[in-house]
Amino acid sequence: MRGILSAAGYVPYRRLARAQIADFLGAGGGKGTRAVASHDEDTTTMGTEAARLALRSAPGTGPDALWFATASPAYLDKTNATAIHAALRLGGGVPAFDFGGALRSGAGALMAALGASGTVLVVSADQRDGLPTSSDESGGGDAGAALLVGDDGPATPVVAEHLASASATDEFTDRWRPPGDQRSRVWEERFGETRYVPLGRDAWDRALKVAGTEPSDVDRVVVTGMHPRAVRALAGALGLADGALADDLSARVGQAGAAHPGLVLSSVLEDEAGRRAAGDVGPGRTVVLVHLADGADVTVLRTTDALAGWRPARTVTAQVAAGADLPYGRYLSWRGQLTVEPPRRPEPQRVSSSAAWRSDQWKFGFVGSRDRSSGAVHLPPARVSMTGGAFDEMEPLPLAEDLGTVVTFTVDRMAYSPSPPIVFAVVDFDAGGRFPIELTDVDADEVAMGDRVEMTFRRLFTADGIHDYFWKARPVRGTGPSESKGGDA
Numbered sequence: 001m002r003g004i005l006s007a008a009g010y011v012p013y014r015r016l017a018r019a020q021i022a023d024f025l026g027a028g029g030g031k032g033t034r035a036v037a038s039h040d041e042d043t044t045t046m047g048t049e050a051a052r053l054a055l056r057s058a059p060g061t062g063p064d065a066l067w068f069a070t071a072s073p074a075y076l077d078k079t080n081a082t083a084i085h086a087a088l089r090l091g092g093g094v095p096a097f098d099f100g101g102a103l104r105s106g107a108g109a110l111m112a113a114l115g116a117s118g119t120v121l122v123v124s125a126d127q128r129d130g131l132p133t134s135s136d137e138s139g140g141g142d143a144g145a146a147l148l149v150g151d152d153g154p155a156t157p158v159v160a161e162h163l164a165s166a167s168a169t170d171e172f173t174d175r176w177r178p179p180g181d182q183r184s185r186v187w188e189e190r191f192g193e194t195r196y197v198p199l200g201r202d203a204w205d206r207a208l209k210v211a212g213t214e215p216s217d218v219d220r221v222v223v224t225g226m227h228p229r230a231v232r233a234l235a236g237a238l239g240l241a242d243g244a245l246a247d248d249l250s251a252r253v254g255q256a257g258a259a260h261p262g263l264v265l266s267s268v269l270e271d272e273a274g275r276r277a278a279g280d281v282g283p284g285r286t287v288v289l290v291h292l293a294d295g296a297d298v299t300v301l302r303t304t305d306a307l308a309g310w311r312p313a314r315t316v317t318a319q320v321a322a323g324a325d326l327p328y329g330r331y332l333s334w335r336g337q338l339t340v341e342p343p344r345r346p347e348p349q350r351v352s353s354s355a356a357w358r359s360d361q362w363k364f365g366f367v368g369s370r371d372r373s374s375g376a377v378h379l380p381p382a383r384v385s386m387t388g389g390a391f392d393e394m395e396p397l398p399l400a401e402d403l404g405t406v407v408t409f410t411v412d413r414m415a416y417s418p419s420p421p422i423v424f425a426v427v428d429f430d431a432g433g434r435f436p437i438e439l440t441d442v443d444a445d446e447v448a449m450g451d452r453v454e455m456t457f458r459r460l461f462t463a464d465g466i467h468d469y470f471w472k473a474r475p476v477r478g479t480g481p482s483e484s485k486g487g488d489a
Contacts, residue, residue, distance in 0.1 A: 001152040002151050002161070002162050003160050003161040003304075004301065005156045006054045006156070007057075007146070007262070008050050008056075008146050008266055009144065009145045010046050010144035010146075010319070011143050011320055012041060012046065012143070014037075014326040015033040015035060015325055016033060016331050017325060018031060018032055020327070021132070028132065030139075032252055033254075035252075035256070036334070037127050038458075041142075041458060041459065043070040043073060043080070043127055044074045044080050044469070045469070046144035048087045048144075049144060050123060050124075050146040050259075051084060051123045051146040052313075052400075052401075053313045053314055054146035054313075055088065060156070061156040063090065063150075064118035065095050065118060066084060066090060066123065067097050067122050068096070068097070068099065068123045070105070070125050070126055071102055071103050071257050071258045072126055073098065073100050075467070079098050081096035081098050087364050087365065089367070102258070102293070102294065103175070103226055103258050104258075104294050106261050106291075107261045110122050110261070110289075120149045121148050122147045122149055124145050124262045125259045126143070127142045128140025128255065129182050130183050130184070132337065139250065139254060140256075141250075141260075142254075142256060143256035159269065159307040160269060162299070163213070163286075163300040164208075165299045166204075166298050167297045168200070168202045169295040174186065175226055175227070182336075184226075190229075196227055196296065199296040200298075201237060202296070203295075204290060204296075207298040207299070211300040216240075216241050217241075218241070219244060219287065220244060221240055221246060221288045222264045222265055222289045223235045223248065223291075225291060225293060226255055228255075231248070234290070246267075249263065249264055260291075265289050267316035267317065270312045270315045272285060272303055273308070283305045283308075284302055286301070287303065288300050330419070333419070343415065343416050345415060348460075348468070350468075365398060366399050366471045367398045368380065369381035369382055371387060372394070373385070373390050373393055375432070376388075376432075377397060378394070379399070379429075381396070381397075397432075397433070399455065400455050401455070404430065405451070405453070406448070406450060406451040409426070418461070421444055423444050423447055424439070425447070425473065437471070438472045439453070439473050439474065441474040441475070452475070453474060453475055454473065456472055456474050457469065458470065458471065
């Protein structure tokens with residue numbers, strides 16, 4: 001049996017109320033909110049956060065391969081998946097590849113993994129932009145998703161078995177973005193609708209036929225795509241039972257492009273797991289994912305008994321509920337569409353590639369060191385112990401999954417930042433060690449000594465086209481880890 005072993009979505013902390021757009025510019029906007037990646041986030045960091053959550057829900061299971069799909073990569077030419085690979089501390093023998101450039105790549109990577117062998121971590125993320133007042137600006141959203149795909153086993157059982165998949169492909173111009181452009185362009189909506197609906201029906205019929213399932217017997221259906229009219233039209237044409245169509249999160253998160261199929265599917269599986277654990281539903285429920293992008297892709301899954309024992313590390317629903325408002329002016333500033341006066345300090349120089357490589361376990365994995373004889377923890381890692389002076393008697397201490405406590409903090413309004421002020425805190429980690437680190441996803445007036453924080457992978461700055469990735473701390477919110485896991489991989 002092959003299928004999904006674990007799933008997770010990542011929704012950034014900040015939300016833009018669509019009504020703010022019309023209030024600010026007199027046009028555009030709408031109802032609801034959209035998720036906004038922070039100034040220190042990009043598709044690589046959002047993918048990393050989703051992957052961490054998915055692996056946390058499948059302890060002891062390491063992937064044999066990492067595939068990363070995005071339509072808005074942080075790099076071209078350079079593989080973006082390698083930074084996620086480093087942050088997850090995967091072995092050098094685990095390949096990491098990009099599936100990039102198209103909105104279809106997320107669903108395509110999942111289907112390829114379901115038809116492959118070994119354990120594959122399928123990560124997707126997207127950051128959706130549009131011109132001010134455009135439907136892409138208000139309807140888009142930023143998010144990441146991760147699906148761990150593999151074969152059923154005693155250590156990590158399959159929670160959703162793969163029954164069938166089908167695709168329908170056609171060459172037509174619906175949405176496109178030339179290299180270098182920030183915004184997408186869209187053809188007349190009625191044309192796209194006339195193409196997507198029959199393609200979706202074709203792939204749907206063939207997938208259900210292989211699975212041996214009737215449309216009326218499908219329990220949950222996810223229909224996603226960047227063409228809202230086509231999504232609505234297809235969902236209405238599939239002959240679904242009442243209540244089968246899943247919430248696509250567009251009202252609260254927005255449409256997250258290549259990441260959206262994985263994000264909504266993760267949310268549905270999390271909901272099914274909760275209902276299964278509560279005894280509201282039984283096993284063997286049919287879940288179908290339909291994605292419209294340059295064709296249609298349909299994947300049919302069936303939940304298993306193992307779903308009742310699966311515990312998501314942090315649900316999509318909890319992340320959506322934990323969001324905080326973002327002013328529209330700051331959103332425009334973060335997106336580079338509104339230039340504000342920066343701090344009068346020199347901008348950072350580009351990071352040294354050789355120095356980053358030499359300290360990759362610390363820089364990407366947040367791995368400190370602990371003296372075997374005294375137990376003293378060193379952050380960053382050291383060769384000589386501060387207690388007793390032992391030399392090269394250290395063992396690695398991974399702390400990315402550990403929690404910490406704010407001992408003291410300062411608000412710096414003078415240091416360079418694309419979104420001042422910077423909040424620096426001294427954090428004591430539960431597994432030992434103290435380290436000064438920048439806080440993120442927090443307002444300066446909210447911070448207090450004694451706050452509990454967790455680590456998050458972020459982008460410090462970009463200089464000469466090189467992104468400097470490292471770790472920051474953020475407040476523990478929602479259903480985060482409830483106890484220390486310091487020292488665990």
